[in-house]
Amino acid sequence: MKMSTEPELIFLPGASGSTDFWQPVLQKLSFKHKHVIAYPSFGGHPEQENIKSFSTLQQYVLRQIPQNAVVIAQSMGGIFAVQAALQMPEKIQALVLVATSGGIDLSRFDVKDWREEYKNTFQVPDWFVEHAEYLDEKLHEIKCPILLIWGDSDPISPVAVAVYLQQKLAHAELVVIEQGQHDLAYEYADQVSAHIEHFLQQNLKAEL
Template identity: 55%
Template sequence: MTDEISEAYQWIFLPGASGSRSFWQPVASQLTADVEQAILAYPGFAGAMPQSDVYDFESLQDYVIGHITQPSVIVAQSMGGIFAVQAALEKPDLVQALVLVATSGGIDLSPYHVLDWRESYQEQLDLPDWFVVSKSQTIEQALTTITCPVLLLWGDDDPISPVAIGQYLQQQFQQAELHIIGKGQHDLAHVHAEQVGRLIQDFKQRVLG
């Protein structure tokens, strides 16, 4: 497996629906200094300048995937995980591995009775108006075609993305491992940054070399 991984790759961190780049900073800071990394901002989210070509979920997804121009490991929170999975499908030659945290991964969530977060997020966060009504298409049927290594991190107390979703995704990807963090809620990657950082570092050493 390690022989298939490019020796030179960057780490791209994708926020969730908040668009907050600071969300990933405690984890990103734990990576070794020689690792090239970028925390991507979403136009129109969390104070980032809007762009005319980003106006719905699909155009935001295109914007994100357009930033993947070299071999990359994508670390993604919640909504960002949908973009990460789509990137792995569209650019399998560049996406070396995925780290997905508390995400839907693009599957149909209706069987899981998850908490609807959109209204509260709109009230509490600086989000573009179109985001609340935009819906992503399910890409569930394509998950089994993703061959890169996948690290799945879930909290055991997350009503937005319950553990059952992580367990299902683990079954769909060809190479996936799932770690469940005790007392972890939807913001587990920020609240439990030290533990998450250790799991990612271990994944990096074992799978990426």
């Protein structure tokens, strides 16, 4: 089976903004076109004067996403991935959401508050950490295939969050990594990349 047009794999970091986080997975995937989007002012990347709020950062990220994209997002990056699928579905072939809230209301779940620890550990703007956005009632509008990858030992985004997302999303499948915590994509890169590879080979538009 031959891909009609090879996709561009776009990787989005979490709140740390570390582009290195995705490197172990990125290097194991067979697809040729792969790119990690850096967030200005995050993870040591230079500031941009026009990016001073979550909404302006979101606009910046969405502008970087090309046609024929697969967006692979960690943690808070999942909000941008979901917004890309909602705002420009014609560009998005598939989503892979890893240990993310996807912009849902987490008040119903028993989750660890990550914000204070992140502010003390990473160079992260306050406006990013304090942002709250609830897209629960829009998730059903996303029609592309979605892979949810979670760890069963993640206190920040427990499996219950993934199950809820799977119920809200029209075409989502869930895989759970045993002993995986919030950094499972980095620590279990072999498993995560294998799941992504299989999912994309099965779901991307192809021709005989």
